[in-house]
Amino acid sequence: MVAFALSATLAGHSQDVRSLCIASSNSIISGSRDATAIIWRATKDADKKWESARTIPDPDGKFISSVGTVSVNGEKYIAIGSQSSKISLWTAAGDESARPTHTLISHKHNVCTLDSNDSGLLISGSWDKTAIVWRDFKPLLHLTGHEQAVWAVKCVGEDRFLTASADKLIRLFDSQGKLIQTYRGHSDCVRALSLTHDGRGFFSAANDGNVMLWSFDKPSPVKVFNGHTSFVYSVAALPNGEGAVSSGEDGTIRVWSHGNLAQTITHPTISVWVVDVLPNGDIISGASDGMVRVWTRSEERKASADEVRQLDQAVASRQLNKTQVGDIKHTDLPGPEGLARIGKKDGEVLMIKNEGKVQAYQWSNAESTWHQVGEVTDAVGSGRKQVYNGIEYDYVFDVDIAEGQPPLKLPYNVRDNAYTAAHKFLVSNELPISHIEQVVKFIEDNTAGKQLGSSQIPAGSADPFTGGSRYQPEGVHAGGATYSDPFTGSGAYRPGQSSSGGASGDSDPYTGGGYRATAATKTFSPIKTPVYFQTINVDAARNKVNELNSDPECSLSQTERATLDQIYNQLKSSSVASLDSGLQDFDPATFLAVVTRWPEDKRFPLIDLCRILCATSSALASYQSHSGEGVVELLLQACSFDADWPTAGSKTRDTNTMLAARALANLTKTEAGKTSLTGDRLTELLEHLAGRHAFTTFNKNTRVAFATLALNLSILAVENQLPAKHARALLQYIINILSNESQDGEVVYRSIVALGNLIASPSISGSLEVGDIEVAKELASGVANSIGEQRSKDIMQHI
Structure with a gap:
């Protein structure tokens, strides 16, 4: 086989190229996370084989996930699917000033794949678990049944449709939307499909690292191609039935010729998101470095020696x-x-x-x-193997599940997929699959930079079930640990101490010493010591983000990685300790876009970073998007606050909401944060927080965080920094907390202090209705007596 060589490098995108489409024999379309699609046309210039002919922006400014073409009533359109959940259609003959002629709205999530046929049908697949067939710009069929995101779709002739999903299945539907066949073989998310040259079958690619060849009339694969060392994101058939090409997270294209791996083409970047084949047999690829590359077997289309040398040097420096x-x-x-x-x-x-x-x-x-x-990097190891059940492994860990029971053995080889090893361990020991992320993290923590051969868990390493040293958002505890205030360590708000104090024992709320009963005074003296949630293990947060970045749904562009690195470096600097360090050297828009884009169950480390930035970064606190959304609105989006609360407990929602609530409380630390939080929308925010969900829905840590927001706002009132127009909303917010709290003394105490501060604020109290104040005082007194904590009773005597 003649080898492929570089033909051209097409530079035009500023972020990952996630999708490609062959528009004609001499034009291709690329879609990127920079929210643009570019039409490239071949030239006859030997020095510049391709040129950018047109740039199309996503109408909503969202990441473009899929591109395609479709002909309707004799006119050709360019289709763009994006994170907005919409598909926009543009006339192919348009120019830079053109606008979309049609917008297809029916999906509820990211539109990640598109295809069409000669009859003018367009098919789309989405993270909403559905595929839709469109005719004349209207939905014709909704193809349902997949349990996870639909990552790939294909039109099979004029009347059949193929779909592939993260549920590991491939499905074939007829022209009525009826399921004809289900294909099983992959052990992980199926990411891509490509029809064979003769139309009798198809290729698939998946996160299990395999490419498979299928016949339409058989539910099992005809052949499995194994060679990639990580997720396989894309596959495309070669002409004349020769085979296929595939690309993936190992930074390579693999050329499969007549059933064998014929060539490996390494890119100077980690993720090669997409690959396709031009009519002339050339390969095109799109990668995480923002480049589109063309590869050819033709001598006349090969790149110059200088271009090849530059590529080789870039690959060698990886x-x-x-x-x-x-x-x-x-x-x-x-x-x-x-x-x-x-x-x-x-x-x-x-x-x-x-x-x-x-x-x-x-x-x-x-x-x-x-x-x-x-x-x-990190090339270390002792090379000594451990034997378990007659098989040699690099590691055999002892995992303690419960006290008094013998440890379970967790075998692992460094070349294994950690998820596969974790899954096998859990199934073999009949443990909940929900522990898989913890086990994977445990494996990664305890095999990075360790010597091979130790059968015991190294000192200081973490058990994946007790969770000692794995990353947890600040204040989120493993096992059955109880709530602990992040500053005092004992769970109690102590206004007489520094917020970073470590005092233990039952402390007097005024002196900070051991508790002693005090005589009631006639008036309440406002307490002006706020509480901020500002501790964070930056390295642990960085490691967790990097771990989740390996998930295709959480992949970061080079710009996003650079932004996060700036944040990590600044958070580790000594300037963070200042009252208003004003961290500015990062782009809040880029960071917040990642926070709201990542899947709900993966975004907690990013919300955790947002929490600490709310206490330290004026840039983040004062950020406002083009649509007028600030950090407050984006935090509520990030924790899905407006969504209905599940009837069953949701750890993801609990964690995200708690972190968002702490971030809101932290906004009261910087001057920019105070301005942002106490602006015109504060009343609306407080009413929304109090009215959207019953406070009894939230866990204890979340309720404490919301009470802390009330406390810190009340201190702003005492200091004449809270506009009087928000006083009544804050009072109602406090009443709502107290009327729903019957268990936690810390929630009650912080709310009662907030109530006392609000009533004692000269610039605020005149804006409050006397009847509302009396209702609040009566309610607070009853809750304080019910909880039985003396510190709350004493405050009520003062009020």
């Missing part, structure tokens, strides 16, 4: 993590002389030590040579 190549014993590696041997197969990776560095090389069958593909 930093490969140990998890991409397996654990390595540095002393056992050959030197450069190891490159003298012939590779065993295309794509084989060989590590050598050269001038104190570990370098990775990859064998090319087509060129019969080794190409450097990166430099390996």
